[in-house]
Amino acid sequence: MRKPLRYSVNAIAFILFLFAVAFAYQVYRVSRSQTVLQKIHHLVVSTPADQTDLEWAVLVYWMHNYHCATVPQTRVSLSWLNETERHLDTAIRSGPTVDTIDTVWSRYSALMGDADTDWYDMKHERELVYNKVVKDGMEYFDTRSYLDFRDSVRSQP
Numbered sequence: 001m002r003k004p005l006r007y008s009v010n011a012i013a014f015i016l017f018l019f020a021v022a023f024a025y026q027v028y029r030v031s032r033s034q035t036v037l038q039k040i041h042h043l044v045v046s047t048p049a050d051q052t053d054l055e056w057a058v059l060v061y062w063m064h065n066y067h068c069a070t071v072p073q074t075r076v077s078l079s080w081l082n083e084t085e086r087h088l089d090t091a092i093r094s095g096p097t098v099d100t101i102d103t104v105w106s107r108y109s110a111l112m113g114d115a116d117t118d119w120y121d122m123k124h125e126r127e128l129v130y131n132k133v134v135k136d137g138m139e140y141f142d143t144r145s146y147l148d149f150r151d152s153v154r155s156q157p
Helices: 003-045 053-072 077-093 098-112 118-139 141-155
Strands: none
Touching: 003 053, 003 077, 003 098, 053 077, 053 098, 053 118, 077 098, 077 118
8 A cells, every 4th residue: 555545544544533532422421411410310209308299399300401401411521520420429318408409500500601591590480480389389280290200200210
């Protein structure tokens, strides 16, 4: 094989290798993000004493929504995902509280930055729904959605 052709083949092989590495890294980040989402879901299993099942399901459900809205698999480092997972693991072991949700929510808000107001709008909406659930309880019109979410997570092994 002529040298220029061999160099071209080697260059193409190297570029394909780099694409494969980048693709594998992204797949791993998506996997880590999914793991964090599963830990968020697991919070719904243990309702804090100061919350009803419905109130707690609303908070965890909105945390789930916020995780998905921020698209962390494309925005954050692996260290951010690992740190968030460690925080969630600690909360799951010790018993999650409303402070757990607020702390994780703050991490995601910091991730979104000042330029993006979605986090504010989502938190505002979460608070409106949460306050309505606290006030109306089982009479809230969308109660079934939150309880279905809770039940689907609790039924998983």
